[in-house]
Amino acid sequence: MHCFPFLFGKRAESAVTTSDVDEEFAAVQNVKLYTYKELRDATDDFCPTNKIGEGGFGSVYRAKLKHGKIAAIKVLSAESQQGVNEFLTEIKVISDIQHENLVKLLGCCVEGKHRILVYNYMENNSLAQTLLGSGMCNIGFDWQIRSRICIGIACGLAFLHEEVHPHIVHRDIKASNILLDKDLAPKISDFGLAKLMPANVTHVSTRVAGTLGYLAPEYAVRGQLTRRADIYSFGVLLVEIVSGRNNTNKRLPIGERYLLERTWEYYQRGELVVLVDQSLDSKCDLDEACRFLKIGLLCTQDAPKLRPIMSTVVKMLTGEISVDETKITAPGLISDLCDLKVRDSHDDRPGAKTASSDPNIFSSSDSVKNSTFSSRESTGATFNFTPVYERSV
């Protein structure tokens, strides 16, 4: 029997202190510094009516900066050690790069204990809250808009993976990290977990971080990170956007809960069209929608090497190159991993959730299937965990 226990929680590097981070921060250039007073004034003293979101990092506020510019500011929660690391990573990773499909970091505030990130404000929230959210949303996501969103996200990722040096692996591609501007153009956000990939390095070994449901199995199990892990997450997101539903929906009958599994089943039966969001009107190009689903399957294949690189994905989405159906093999599903045990969840970030009501133990493949996947559905929370392997016969 193989067991794959995962140790969630406090990481050795989480012991990094705020002053360690300040030292590292001193070396960062190209980032505008805001004073705490400036940001306090811009949010009416962090007035709750200006609060627009809450993530693992802390609270997010809408702010009116000097000269009237509207920004979103993320205030790192004081108790979050993990957040201190992510704060620095975010600044290091995106202060130097710009792309139309990446959220723009305007600057930050490092004053006393205050750690605040300042971004361009995105008027239409995240895909998780709008397209996939259960609440009221009056945005009509027709097929043209969805297709533009998918292509935009793919372009942003292709830029990070292939044009920036060293390459950047985002590690947390998911619907809540795709923000939409006033024209519904997608912007990839939340670079707190990103990793820079030095040239000529095939993978980096790292503690696993990301969101259950979007995690590539080989990364979740072995902690070996390559750009193909992001490509897997993108594939899951692509299928979600076309279907208009979350990858996991525990309210559905068991056979319908896991979207990626269903996509593979319907693909094999030649009935992919069943999965295209029924709320799309008759103008939806069903052939194109099915092509996107097939690209989602290509991106989520179990063998990382079979997943196309993002620039190829962009070309397939735009129709510049065709999708070779003979290349599609079964998706990698974490639920396929036998006897996965997850224990000892101590994520110290306030928004981080454990994957079960009992944070300590998951065991058996069945509980992995139900708990691991459902955790993302119910919380969307980002996890950090260390895979540890125990093999017993």
Ligand SMILES: Nc1ncnc2c1ncn2[C@@H]1O[C@H](COP(=O)(O)OP(=O)(O)OP(=O)(O)O)[C@@H](O)[C@H]1O
């Ligand atoms: N630049 C922005 N413009 C507008 N709203 C934003 C912006 N950044 C974040 N938000 C809002 O704040 C919410 C929380 O964002 P945040 O990135 O902190 O957490 P998350 O991605 O939802 O969760 P997690 O931290 O677990 O990944 C987002 O879902 C979004 O609604």
